[in-house]
Amino acid sequence: xxxxxxxxxxxATTGFGLVVSAFVRSQIAAIFATAILCMIPTxxxxxxxxxxxxxxxxxxxxxxxxxxxxxxxxxxxxxxxGSGVASLGPDMLAIAGFVLLFWTLAVLxxxxxxx
Numbered sequence: 001x002x003x004x005x006x007x008x009x010x011x012a013t014t015g016f017g018l019v020v021s022a023f024v025r026s027q028i029a030a031i032f033a034t035a036i037l038c039m040i041p042t043x044x045x046x047x048x049x050x051x052x053x054x055x056x057x058x059x060x061x062x063x064x065x066x067x068x069x070x071x072x073x074x075x076x077x078x079x080x081x082g083s084g085v086a087s088l089g090p091d092m093l094a095i096a097g098f099v100l101l102f103w104t105l106a107v108l109x110x111x112x113x114x115x
Contacts, residue, residue, distance in 0.1 A: 001074070002079075004092065005088070009068075009070075009071040009095055015098075015101075018102070018103070018110065020033050020034045020037060022105075041066045042066060045060070045062045046068035046072045047076075066098075067095045071095060
């Protein structure tokens with residue numbers, strides 16, 4: 001279950017990186033922009049640093065707009081509680097939604113390369 005969640009999370013964040021690369025000129029800029037844009041919300045709003053219950057509504061909404069919150073729930077559920085598909089299914093579906101969203105945006109936004 002954890003491996004499937006990790007695969008979905010990595011696929012979603014790769015799609016996010018492709019979306020970011022559509023807006024910058026170089027690959028180096030895309031790498032740094034993606035790292036910054038992913039790490040700040042991930043650390044501050046996913047439940048890693050502060051429990052989700054203690055966040056104000058705006059911070060919680062920011063956390064819910066990134067797949068890290070759902071992956072945090074999956075890892076905590078598998079490692080701490082031994083949760084199965086029934087309880088982790090909604091979080092898996094949320095990350096799968098991010099995969100579809102980010103990859104669709106990447107396909108639509110990235111220019112075609114010259115041959």
